[in-house]
Amino acid sequence: MKYRLVRAGRRAQELPIVFPDRERGASKMTPAIALEAVGLCLRLRFLGRS
Secondary structure (H helix, E strand, O other): OHHHHHHOOOOOOOOOOOOHHHOOOOOOOOHHHHHHHHHHHHHHHHHOOO
16 A cells, blocks of 8 residues: 555555564464565555556
């Protein structure tokens, strides 16, 4: 979303999300989730219409 906003000449500000229960412990992110996120970024970059 931020990429499309910036390409459209708009401004965007990111705000961190804090998950208090996840301050310590193991991540639930799997390699498949990480690859899905990378794929989405690439799709937005190269196939986006903005």
